[in-house]
Amino acid sequence: MSTESSLRADIVEVGRRMYARGYTASNDGNISVRLDAARLLMTPKSVCKGFMTPDMMCITDLDGRKIQGDRDPSSEALMHLEVYRQRPDVNAVVHAHPPTATGFAVAGIPLDRAVLAEVLTTLGSVPIAEYATPSTSELPEAVRKYIKAHDGMLLANHGALTVGLDLFGAYYKMETIEHFAKISLVARMLGRENVLSREEVTRLQGLRGAYGIKAPAPICPEPAAAPDAGPASGDATCQIVQAPAGGGQRLVLELTRGGAAPSPKPSAEADGEIRLTYRELSALIEEAIRSLR
Numbered sequence: 001m002s003t004e005s006s007l008r009a010d011i012v013e014v015g016r017r018m019y020a021r022g023y024t025a026s027n028d029g030n031i032s033v034r035l036d037a038a039r040l041l042m043t044p045k046s047v048c049k050g051f052m053t054p055d056m057m058c059i060t061d062l063d064g065r066k067i068q069g070d071r072d073p074s075s076e077a078l079m080h081l082e083v084y085r086q087r088p089d090v091n092a093v094v095h096a097h098p099p100t101a102t103g104f105a106v107a108g109i110p111l112d113r114a115v116l117a118e119v120l121t122t123l124g125s126v127p128i129a130e131y132a133t134p135s136t137s138e139l140p141e142a143v144r145k146y147i148k149a150h151d152g153m154l155l156a157n158h159g160a161l162t163v164g165l166d167l168f169g170a171y172y173k174m175e176t177i178e179h180f181a182k183i184s185l186v187a188r189m190l191g192r193e194n195v196l197s198r199e200e201v202t203r204l205q206g207l208r209g210a211y212g213i214k215a216p217a218p219i220c221p222e223p224a225a226a227p228d229a230g231p232a233s234g235d236a237t238c239q240i241v242q243a244p245a246g247g248g249q250r251l252v253l254e255l256t257r258g259g260a261a262p263s264p265k266p267s268a269e270a271d272g273e274i275r276l277t278y279r280e281l282s283a284l285i286e287e288a289i290r291s292l293r
């Protein structure tokens with residue numbers, strides 16, 4: 001059982017790591033943990049998370065009222081409170097702005113492709129909660145749609161949020177999301193992103209039990225009808241993972257440069273985007289230039 005003083009020290013350490021890894025700049029980000037059934041320990045407003053001391057933390061009740069502390073609670077306290085309300089199993093919440101994952105959040109690209117086995121067994125998928133003004137009640141509302149089924153999510157045009165059974169569990173999920181985002185970015189820059197088959201995704205989901213991983217919801221059995229998780233009609237109840245049936249398919253076509261095999265016809269891929277080969281793109285540009293003359 002963690003004592004209050006050890007939890008204060010743990011928040012300081014998590015804040016230090018987030019700042020050191022560039023997940024936050026200036027006073028960004030916030031961290032909280034349950035002290036007991038009625039109280040939370042939380043980072044204060046307007047401090048750099050890299051240079052906190054244990055005495056800076058605030059204690060609040062589950063409605064966000066300050067019980068103890070010289071400073072005011074985090075400006076994102078409402079978002080943390082919503083998570084604790086929706087997820088009785090969660091004991092810690094971490095919010096940061098890791099740059100690569102936040103880049104995906106700005107581009108509106110969820111991290112939901114079946115690419116890395118570890119991510120599929122732990123987080124499943126990382127959806128994007130729709131944009132909401134930070135520190136207002138809009139943000140907890142946006143988070144509510146996904147939090148029952150996900151331990152990590154991107155916040156559109158803002159950052160990322162992770163939760164866990166304990167503080168370091170929540171923090172490591174933030175590391176996983178940023179790591180996953182970096183790998184996805186590199187694969188896409190290289191022009192090829194091989195994705196795992198739906199059969200393999202099902203197999204990996206089976207490993208959750210074997211490794212004692214407590215996922216808040218299963219991976220959705222069928223490919224998404226609505227690609228962006230479609231909780232417009234309600235809260236997400238499973239984790240949408242983009243994985244083709246049958247295996248061996250790719251979501252992103254390999255770029256064919258030079259005299260490679262005949263190019264495939266431009267096609268709408270699983271995510272609805274149309275991708276051209278290098279040769280097709282060159283031909284289109286040449287044609288456009290000709291018609292300008």
Ligand SMILES: [Zn+2]
Nearest residue numbers: 029134158159
């Ligand atoms: Zn933020």
